[in-house]
Amino acid sequence: MITRNPSLTDQVKAHIKEQIVGDEFEDGRIPPEAALAEDLGVSRTTVRDALGKLEHEGAIYRKQGAGTFVNKPGLQIKSRLEEIWSYEQVLEEHGYKPAVKVLRDEIVPASRETAAALGLEAGSKVVEIEKVFLESRKPVVLTRNRIPADLFEQSEHEHDELPLYEFLEEYTDRHLTYYVSEIVPMAFDADQARKLGVKKGTIGLGFVEVGYDQSNEAVVHATSYFRDDLLRFRIIRRKSGG
Amino acid sequence: MITRNPSLTDQVKAHIKEQIVGDEFEDGRIPPEAALAEDLGVSRTTVRDALGKLEHEGAIYRKQGAGTFVNKPGLQIKSRLEEIWSYEQVLEEHGYKPAVKVLRDEIVPASRETAAALGLEAGSKVVEIEKVFLESRKPVVLTRNRIPADLFEQSEHEHDELPLYEFLEEYTDRHLTYYVSEIVPMAFDADQARKLGVKKGTIGLGFVEVGYDQSNEAVVHATSYFRDDLLRFRIIRRKSGG
DNA sequence: AAGTGGTCTAGACCACTAT
DNA sequence: TAGTGGTCTAGACCACTTC
Numbered sequence: 001m002i003t004r005n006p007s008l009t010d011q012v013k014a015h016i017k018e019q020i021v022g023d024e025f026e027d028g029r030i031p032p033e034a035a036l037a038e039d040l041g042v043s044r045t046t047v048r049d050a051l052g053k054l055e056h057e058g059a060i061y062r063k064q065g066a067g068t069f070v071n072k073p074g075l076q077i078k079s080r081l082e083e084i085w086s087y088e089q090v091l092e093e094h095g096y097k098p099a100v101k102v103l104r105d106e107i108v109p110a111s112r113e114t115a116a117a118l119g120l121e122a123g124s125k126v127v128e129i130e131k132v133f134l135e136s137r138k139p140v141v142l143t144r145n146r147i148p149a150d151l152f153e154q155s156e157h158e159h160d161e162l163p164l165y166e167f168l169e170e171y172t173d174r175h176l177t178y179y180v181s182e183i184v185p186m187a188f189d190a191d192q193a194r195k196l197g198v199k200k201g202t203i204g205l206g207f208v209e210v211g212y213d214q215s216n217e218a219v220v221h222a223t224s225y226f227r228d229d230l231l232r233f234r235i236i237r238r239k240s241g242g
Numbered sequence: 243m244i245t246r247n248p249s250l251t252d253q254v255k256a257h258i259k260e261q262i263v264g265d266e267f268e269d270g271r272i273p274p275e276a277a278l279a280e281d282l283g284v285s286r287t288t289v290r291d292a293l294g295k296l297e298h299e300g301a302i303y304r305k306q307g308a309g310t311f312v313n314k315p316g317l318q319i320k321s322r323l324e325e326i327w328s329y330e331q332v333l334e335e336h337g338y339k340p341a342v343k344v345l346r347d348e349i350v351p352a353s354r355e356t357a358a359a360l361g362l363e364a365g366s367k368v369v370e371i372e373k374v375f376l377e378s379r380k381p382v383v384l385t386r387n388r389i390p391a392d393l394f395e396q397s398e399h400e401h402d403e404l405p406l407y408e409f410l411e412e413y414t415d416r417h418l419t420y421y422v423s424e425i426v427p428m429a430f431d432a433d434q435a436r437k438l439g440v441k442k443g444t445i446g447l448g449f450v451e452v453g454y455d456q457s458n459e460a461v462v463h464a465t466s467y468f469r470d471d472l473l474r475f476r477i478i479r480r481k482s483g484g
Numbered sequence: 485a486a487g488t489g490g491t492c493t494a495g496a497c498c499a500c501t502a503t
Numbered sequence: 504t505a506g507t508g509g510t511c512t513a514g515a516c517c518a519c520t521t522c
Binding site: 026058061063066069071073074077082083084085130139147165176178179181183184185186187203205206209214216217232233234235236237238239 | 313325408418425427445458475479480481
């Protein structure tokens, strides 16, 4: 199911990113687009697409008429909400060595919320997987994923400790492409608190999310809970977004 | 300080968006890019850029080889974190008729946090503006903006009830281009609770943000607090982002 | 005036989906 | 196999910053 090599644009992006983190640009000034294009033997469009991605993730900024520059503070932003795709990765970025523990993995009838989120009949069967992500034995993240059971060809599966998108590609023909996430501040209940290793009533963050596949169909209803003392999310908000 | 007319791309985007919300596409299917380009008399690149923006904001989705389609659920997502640029706008999207009240507007020495966030000497003067946003007399959002005082040519200013980006363009030569926001779940203290019209200890969301201008300089340190019972944020998280 | 990023064009070819 | 979106090219002109 794995597809083609990285696009030219992504190769150019990676190449420039390397030079940025290697601090190879004088005064944080990145060469003109035309020069980059010629040096790398690609069109200016390809260079611009690559720079656009780097700008979007905060690694560089551009000033019309002036040039393109390294954004040093932007490079240091960790756990950007828009870029999260697996919690192991998030914890690694923080310098942790993450571990995953599967607490539960079973087929249950969908709750009303899950059925609504996934567009299922009430009471349809879903696979529900509960995991905690830990760093040096301290729980940081608790997740509950619910996936329609009929997406799976076989009812048995291993590897449920994999990141969800890999798990889905392993056992179904669905590819997660995006999530819509609701951000919920909350006091943890007894169950959540116990699994996160904190006292009941501790304040933390929750996400209520629906994940969609390549055909824009809802494939997963997820709820996640985070220890605010160990992990805090950031986001870059841009004017151009609207 | 206002500049040129909307780009062709943005005009095309607006045109297609109109047709989408007007439900003018059969079966939610949007015409091929080549057809749109010819009909509108622009290049396919321009059409693609416009469609790319619409896809990014969740209004459409594309399937390679198959076509481009209206994303009905995506159209209904309100208060998307990435797109927020003024809280009046957010409240309007929710069908509220927002009001703004300026609680405070004064020049004070920067706190340590503010000085660090803005790269100022400790104790430098900053303009601090505190506002609440209300809907039908209920406070929903409380914000505190701190701007270096020496950005202002004159020490007096009116119109401090304007959205911050308009206020800055009115009185300084800085344009806000993006924010880096940290998301903080919290229990409101007595002061916050009183100003938001809730009980002390009520759980809500906070942002701690730094806003940057067109030259990537920090121009505002903002802290904002939200009533979770009246306003909840969402975000679209994409795999392509990384 | 020179240099740089921003927008736009016209066209080629590839990868994938549907039938 | 036909049709659609995805990638890439080469080049033109504009808007803005810098000197």
